[in-house]
Amino acid sequence: MTTNTRAQQTINTDRLMASLEELGAIGAYHDEDADVMGVRRLALSPEDAEGRRLVRKWFEEAGLTASTDAIGNTYADRMGLDPDLSPVMSGSHIDSVPTGGKFDGALGVLGALEVIRTLNDHDITTRRPLTIAFFTDEEGCRFGTDMLGSAVATGRIPLEQAYALTDADGKSVKDELAAIGFLGDEPVGQRRPAAFIECHVEQGPSLIHEGFDLGAVTGVQGISWRKLTITGASAHAGATPMSFRKDPGLAAAKINCRIHEMCASGEYGPDMRATMGVITPEPGMINVIPGRVTATVDLRNPDDDAMRRAEADLDAYQQEIAEQLQVTIDSQQTARTPAVAFDEAVIAAVEAAARVQGLKCRRILAGAGHDAQEWSTVCKTAMIFTPGLHDGISHNPRELSTPKHCADAVNTLLSMILALSDEAGNA
């Protein structure tokens, strides 16, 4: 694949940043700890709905034909010179974690929209049709499973299984899609693009620390999520001798220590990461031994074999702790994706496009999960990373990329979309 040389159009950076600001104002809140404005746009919440309506309106104002599928993914199509060819697709998500920033996901959706707006400005029709999109519940924070919309669209998760997922209040994905008006009528599983390319903020420190302008993403590491419900016996904190206790809080603490020790041991490779992001004791009182603790474990590893060993060893440790502390541990796998390698030719084309623009680019493995990993199972795929300030902090209101960094990434996205959409083929 060669990068497009027919034109040197560049995107409108002010327009891109203004759109990021406008979307970022939906679900905005003042974060006390960081003392900055953050974004809270949980999947299928009223804020997500408002963001969806705004972006869908922008899609339509750009002359695109928008449609929503049965899991709420929203696609917008632009005709190509050869409408029989399968399209090039670009997109990401607009849901956020409860304490998120303006860039995670939004840059990929609004970057793709900015590419379309730029093509419109220059009256360019590509050979292949183009599709831009936002996908439902990439974050997985509310319903427990990440990349939900793209996983359903590409066939990894059955629609009915996704519909049945519930949030902490027992509300189902299907009911909430209907409630926000995004239970669409397009059947899932019909979209099979020729290529998928997603632009995203790195969400880690590598690019900014090493002075790179851009990352050509080689793939995504494996992810394994589990939810633990640990049940013991609630009792008086002062009157219950230590030997009489069945304390699920202690069990959660020991498991949390264990996953960190597993990372430090090097036994599961040098890049294992582990987080216990939820630890919720009930009743949650200073002077009551909790009767139950709900906790989550998030494991990441670029090596699938090492991940499997870590999962098995953690299973065994949970059993050991349950016996030792006389608690029961119900362990449910809530999400699991293997490591993904993106398409070598598309990665190389990202590097070439960066070179043409004089950008310093390095190859990088994604630490976070992304919609692109789901699309990589149905078509050739790659991603473009932009550096983030403040050590690349993300899933945090301080998440920030400069206009220059965003523009570099979206100009590279523009080159890539032009190159991929010029490619010949029967499909």
Ligand code: GLV
């Ligand atoms: C999604 O952002 C994830 O990697 O958890």
Ligand code: MN
């Ligand atoms: Mn994201």
Ligand code: MN
């Ligand atoms: Mn995220």
